[in-house]
Amino acid sequence: MAKKLLLEKAHIEGIRHFDVYRKEGGYAAVETALKMDPAAIVEEVKKSGLRGRGGAGFATGLKWSFLAKPEGVPRYLVCNADESEPGTFKDRYLMEFLPHLLIEGLIISSFALGSNRTYIYIRGEYAWIVGILEQAIAEAKLHGFLGKNILGSGFDCEIYVQRGAGAYICGEETALIESLEGKRGNPRIKPPFPAIKGLWDCPTVVNNVETLAAVVPIINMGGEEYAKIGVGRSTGTKLLSACGNINKPGVYEIDMTISVEEFIYSDEYCGGIPNGKKLKACIPGGSSVPILPANLLLKTAKGETRYMNYESLSDGGFATGSMMGSGGFIVLDEDQCIVKHTYTLARFYRHESCGQCSPCREGTGWMEKILQKIDTGKGTIADIDLLWDIQRKIEGNTICPLGDAAAWPVAAAIRHFRDEFEWHVNNPTKCLTQNYGLAKYADALGLSA
Amino acid sequence: MVKFSDDKLKEVQSMIDRYPEGKQKSALIPLLHLAQEEFGGWLKPDTMDYVASLLTIDPIEAYEVATFYSMFNLKPVGKHVFEVCHTGPCMLNGSDNILDYIKSTLGIEVGQTTSDGMFTLKTVECLGACGYAPMMQMGMNYREHLTKERVDAIIDECRNEK
Ligand SMILES: Cc1cc2nc3c(=O)[nH]c(=O)nc-3n(C[C@H](O)[C@H](O)[C@H](O)COP(=O)(O)O)c2cc1C
Ligand code: SF4
Ligand code: FES
Numbered sequence: 001m002a003k004k005l006l007l008e009k010a011h012i013e014g015i016r017h018f019d020v021y022r023k024e025g026g027y028a029a030v031e032t033a034l035k036m037d038p039a040a041i042v043e044e045v046k047k048s049g050l051r052g053r054g055g056a057g058f059a060t061g062l063k064w065s066f067l068a069k070p071e072g073v074p075r076y077l078v079c080n081a082d083e084s085e086p087g088t089f090k091d092r093y094l095m096e097f098l099p100h101l102l103i104e105g106l107i108i109s110s111f112a113l114g115s116n117r118t119y120i121y122i123r124g125e126y127a128w129i130v131g132i133l134e135q136a137i138a139e140a141k142l143h144g145f146l147g148k149n150i151l152g153s154g155f156d157c158e159i160y161v162q163r164g165a166g167a168y169i170c171g172e173e174t175a176l177i178e179s180l181e182g183k184r185g186n187p188r189i190k191p192p193f194p195a196i197k198g199l200w201d202c203p204t205v206v207n208n209v210e211t212l213a214a215v216v217p218i219i220n221m222g223g224e225e226y227a228k229i230g231v232g233r234s235t236g237t238k239l240l241s242a243c244g245n246i247n248k249p250g251v252y253e254i255d256m257t258i259s260v261e262e263f264i265y266s267d268e269y270c271g272g273i274p275n276g277k278k279l280k281a282c283i284p285g286g287s288s289v290p291i292l293p294a295n296l297l298l299k300t301a302k303g304e305t306r307y308m309n310y311e312s313l314s315d316g317g318f319a320t321g322s323m324m325g326s327g328g329f330i331v332l333d334e335d336q337c338i339v340k341h342t343y344t345l346a347r348f349y350r351h352e353s354c355g356q357c358s359p360c361r362e363g364t365g366w367m368e369k370i371l372q373k374i375d376t377g378k379g380t381i382a383d384i385d386l387l388w389d390i391q392r393k394i395e396g397n398t399i400c401p402l403g404d405a406a407a408w409p410v411a412a413a414i415r416h417f418r419d420e421f422e423w424h425v426n427n428p429t430k431c432l433t434q435n436y437g438l439a440k441y442a443d444a445l446g447l448s449a
Numbered sequence: 450m451v452k453f454s455d456d457k458l459k460e461v462q463s464m465i466d467r468y469p470e471g472k473q474k475s476a477l478i479p480l481l482h483l484a485q486e487e488f489g490g491w492l493k494p495d496t497m498d499y500v501a502s503l504l505t506i507d508p509i510e511a512y513e514v515a516t517f518y519s520m521f522n523l524k525p526v527g528k529h530v531f532e533v534c535h536t537g538p539c540m541l542n543g544s545d546n547i548l549d550y551i552k553s554t555l556g557i558e559v560g561q562t563t564s565d566g567m568f569t570l571k572t573v574e575c576l577g578a579c580g581y582a583p584m585m586q587m588g589m590n591y592r593e594h595l596t597k598e599r600v601d602a603i604i605d606e607c608r609n610e611k
Contacts, residue, residue: 074469083577084575084577085575086536086537086538086574086575086579087537087538087575087579088577088579089577089578089579089580092577092578117467117469123577124478124482124518124520125520125576125577125586125591126577127589127590128589128590158467160467162467162475162478162479163478163479163482164478164518165478165481165482165518165519165520165521166518166519166520166521166573167517167518167519168574168575179478180475181472181474181475182474182475182476182477182478182504182506182510182514183474183510183513183514184513184514184517185517185518200469200472241579241580242580243538243541243542243579243580243582244538244541244542244579245541245542249579249580249581249582250580251580283537287536287537287575328579330537330538330541330579332541336541340540341537341540341541344535344536344537344540345536345537347536347574348536348537348574348575351519351574352574354517
């Protein structure tokens, strides 16, 4: 059994309520932390090696140490619960089942950073979770863990939940800040970074839900102990949300030493692929990261076993590797159509582009239209080349990383599955009713109509 | 003219109190949600003007925001809105079939409302329920692991609701 630091208590009856959570050892980390120097907490987080769980994997302790502390200016901590990357639903699970774990992490982190008003920005569709979080906040306050002079430490803190209203882009930290200020979610040009000029122009830290929850075990066990779990620069445990064609979709906590193969086929995790079908491809870290065909997913280009951690998943760069991303693990079986799947993702990014930069606004629309054309048997070989060309012109030429996030899935699909795109072009009627893999098989046996 | 009840106005005030003084504009999205729920499920220009007046901001600031976010309806919708997710992971698990089934059962296309004003059908992009696909959002809740039978039961449930 892998070590669990976050979800260990998720199944305890009543753990959503303060009394049960407290009886199980909850809020002990707040008691410890409030006796520490805030700088010492930042130091523990640095030692833990914790990397941001929102997608970019940036070192959390380092990010915290960048926070500007000008005299007389408030500082803010904002928890990013926008969770809108296709394939990702881990933060939802954590907030639904262990709301107090997040609140506990937020109190400690607010103290470490000096935030007296902390906001949880949650995607608008998670409406029922707002009530769960607000209940947990009210309970924590009733027991003196929030409000004025927490546990006699002299530290005041309030936590508020803010609902978004349907916009993936508000997960990008500067768009999130704009949205929290009551505006459209248009990302800001960086620099200045939020650590200098963020919410209401004050120094601000934005962190993912899982990142902030992980601060609790770090304080309880100490940064050094935490860093011993995992491998290399992938320390601690990671939540993964697994979906697509697998027997056991759901949220799993892993220590980052298991192989991709074990994660897919072990009964402890995804439980293999339904109906004995073969693995075709997988997007291992949310829709934005490159898709990999089965052979490159299970083994690196050098033929080594691929593991579920930051370094191993990105081994080979974009040519033959992918990324850990947000932990959204999407599995495609042999019957699935890569063109169609990529088309739905392109449509997603076109829908979610904020429209500020022309390469992203226009490029995402073009990619969607061309992919739809190919998917419906109306494409040409030149369209495939055009698609490649467009994605290259978006990447790196935009204000925020949504442009890259839209380009990468298209690039990887063409890179690894170009023959399937060409098959659609060359079989304009067959591709409407038949599956690429099965059709090729039938052709080989001389069975096709 | 639309107007919140006294109780709702108290809720409005507590929303505004979450932000530092002078930053009341931050309450715009929460207030638009509240207004949409209270005043017929969509945001009429009048409703947006009213929300702007409560926050002492210009009406254009409310329009700008209402038009950006997909959860705000700028046209009337039916009593029950089915928002079916059709992004990759849901598609892998048969969201197309569910969508077709809902269309034929209700006799409407995506974006339309049934003539009795009961149901509106929409498609949406990933709602963070990919492991429980196919799924749709209905009001404040998610309906997951959809099958034809479940869709039938949900439609019955809506029809029988008073
Ligand atoms: C288009 C886009 C969407 C994003 N969505 C999310 C999200 O839903 N949740 C999240 O935590 N981070 C998201 N991020 C990353 C945030 O910008 C930011 O890096 C993150 O919240 C930092 O927290 P961390 O260091 O704890 O990961 C997104 C980034 C981009 C470019
Ligand atoms: S890259 Fe796209 S989403 Fe990001 S700022 Fe530019 S237009 Fe908006
Ligand atoms: S793809 Fe439908 S909920 Fe994520």
